[in-house]
Amino acid sequence: MAKEIYSPVVIRPKEVDYAIKLMLTATALGALVGYLNIPTAPGQDYFQAYIYLIFLGVLINIYFVYHVSQNKDWARKFYIILTLVTFLVYLPQLLAVFVMTPLNGLLQFIDMSIQVLAVYFLMRQESKNWFLLIKKGKRL
Numbered sequence: 001m002a003k004e005i006y007s008p009v010v011i012r013p014k015e016v017d018y019a020i021k022l023m024l025t026a027t028a029l030g031a032l033v034g035y036l037n038i039p040t041a042p043g044q045d046y047f048q049a050y051i052y053l054i055f056l057g058v059l060i061n062i063y064f065v066y067h068v069s070q071n072k073d074w075a076r077k078f079y080i081i082l083t084l085v086t087f088l089v090y091l092p093q094l095l096a097v098f099v100m101t102p103l104n105g106l107l108q109f110i111d112m113s114i115q116v117l118a119v120y121f122l123m124r125q126e127s128k129n130w131f132l133l134i135k136k137g138k139r140l
Contacts, residue, residue, distance in 0.1 A: 022118035073131040
């Protein structure tokens with residue numbers, strides 16, 4: 001009789017689920033913040049270019065959310081790096097946005113906080129172990 005091999009069912013940790021939900025929330029809020037912070041009026045030349053850039057940013061975020069939800073470790077690492085780099089770029093501008101338009105500054109601060117929280121959950125040991133376990137499982 002052949003030996004039956006049973007693989008244990010491994011459930012994705014709640015930290016990864018939290019991170020995915022936060023990434024989606026940050027994407028939606030980021031699109032709103034981007035639209036509210038467009039420096040030109042809807043009839044002007046650059047308005048459409050800003051809309052395209054916001055749409056491109058949303059597509060990139062959704063791409064990473066999708067691949068993180070598919071348990072791709074490279075997407076997790078890339079999202080962490082991109083978020084930290086953009087955080088360093090936008091943090092100095094945040095005070096100026098607060099002074100010019102307080103509501104937009106508050107929304108941008110909330111969006112940045114959600115992104116940092118998503119990165120926190122993706123960097124937790126449980127998340128790291130999960131992605132390593134998935135990577136090892138695919139190599140066997």
